[in-house]
Amino acid sequence: MTRYAHSYRLLVALDCIIFGFDGEEIKVLLIKRNFAPEAGKWSLVGGFLNEDEDLEIAASRLLFDLTGLHDIYVEQVEAFGRVNRDPVERTVSIVFFALINIADHDPEAVKAHNAHWISLKQKPSLIFDHDDMVRKALEQLRYKATLHPLGFELLPEKFTLPQLQKLYEAIYDAPLDRRNFSRKLLSTGLLIDTGEKNTNSTTKKATLYRLNKEKYQEQFYAFWNLMPVAIL
Amino acid sequence: MTRYAHSYRLLVALDCIIFGFDGEEIKVLLIKRNFAPEAGKWSLVGGFLNEDEDLEIAASRLLFDLTGLHDIYVEQVEAFGRVNRDPVERTVSIVFFALINIADHDPEAVKAHNAHWISLKQKPSLIFDHDDMVRKALEQLRYKATLHPLGFELLPEKFTLPQLQKLYEAIYDAPLDRRNFSRKLLSTGLLIDTGEKNTNSTTKKATLYRLNKEKYQEQFYAFWNLMPVAIL
DNA sequence: TCAAAAGTGTTAAGCTTACACCCATGG
DNA sequence: CCATGGGTGTAAGCTTAACACTTTTGA
Incomplete structure (x- = not known):
């Protein structure tokens, strides 16, 4: 060579x-x-x-x-x-x-x-x-x-909205409003309700979602704008 | 060693x-x-x-x-x-x-x-x-x-709004609305009117601005959101 | 006077934010 | 029955996007 x-x-x-x-x-x-x-x-x-x-x-x-x-x-x-x-x-x-x-x-x-x-x-x-x-x-x-919606990579196959919110709060080290977070996430169509509930919880059981993988692929490079912009 | x-x-x-x-x-x-x-x-x-x-x-x-x-x-x-x-x-x-x-x-x-x-x-x-x-x-x-407002690095010390707009249109290969662009840019406070006009132009002479460097430093890591989000 | 580019304001729609009450569960 | 955490709706303010006419200039 x-x-x-x-x-x-x-x-x-x-x-x-x-x-x-x-x-x-x-x-x-x-x-x-x-x-x-x-x-x-x-x-x-x-x-x-x-x-x-x-x-x-x-x-x-x-x-x-x-x-x-x-x-x-x-x-x-x-x-x-x-x-x-x-x-x-x-x-x-x-x-x-x-x-x-x-x-x-x-x-x-x-x-x-x-x-x-x-x-x-x-x-x-x-x-x-x-x-x-x-x-x-x-x-x-x-x-x-x-x-981009890459937070899902850190979660198990099935996860709850509160888990997802805690994840984003941890990533940005900042609190998020529960109602706004839920509305925004559900509106993306990225989450599919599995019909199951989180059995670990000792209080009210949260809905388990899974990721809509086709939509995830499609939208990965769409601008997501999940977080309040001020946090960056 | x-x-x-x-x-x-x-x-x-x-x-x-x-x-x-x-x-x-x-x-x-x-x-x-x-x-x-x-x-x-x-x-x-x-x-x-x-x-x-x-x-x-x-x-x-x-x-x-x-x-x-x-x-x-x-x-x-x-x-x-x-x-x-x-x-x-x-x-x-x-x-x-x-x-x-x-x-x-x-x-x-x-x-x-x-x-x-x-x-x-x-x-x-x-x-x-x-x-x-x-x-x-x-x-x-x-x-x-x-x-972030880094487009200015590509322009001369003094520049006009139409030049700045053409720059961003070139970066994204997409047209932008002149009125909205102007309003958004001026509202950042990043531009200082030099009082001079572009003498090159053969038609109406555009105002020459320069960058407000202190504000530029301060705001470099502020989220700018200049472009229509759909373009990314 | 005409062509070419600069400058400028308003409105409607959508999005973001802030905020409070009820429900389910297990101890 | 009570403490804990899950789930949900609305209104106000702000931002964005869409849109057209007037001004300046030099040829």
């Missing part, structure tokens, strides 16, 4: 912000490192790019290793490349975020990697520039979730 | 989509390549990352080489990394877009690189995955320009 002459070759890594929702809070899956460098500290899920891998494939590999899940929602955030961001050796890291239904992950895989679901609000400081990565990923999640 | 063992090191490049506006159309600065690979074809402005450079610094270096301009608006789009995207040797490319006032560029520098301003609508096919990069950059420009 021909090669470019005189050029500088370096490591390319991938780091993933894995978002989950437990019904109350947004959580991220973080690693308590038992390996160098920075053993003992917290970091994102990451790894190096292999020779035969596309970026998205590599990100999916890392995500599968950690959660046991395929076909999850993944989006690139951006590349982080400060010269000294990794003190061991220069590495450019491509950052992705993933949205998963927290109930779906494989607890064995998570345990094996010494990973933990940590509430965003209690996130410890992370190594290198990983705090910046989380900040940027959250910003992008907020943008996207305002414009 | 310690190094990571057993890891694959590769080239990291940068490619820039340089947007300009000539008063009628959005243009991009493209290179008619007189060097390998793919000599004779069109490509984006690009180059390799150096050992001591941050990504943004490297992008600014490329932009300065080509346009003679410092301190221009630059934003990262994302990393492109398909295994075979560069047939010579695997290269991950970090893509940036830049917005410049087309009148400000240094014609000598542009000429020396065999670069040309090409209207988006007449853009030829580009090498490698550069067409995808342009598509993605344009998408990001549209998003951002809907939410």
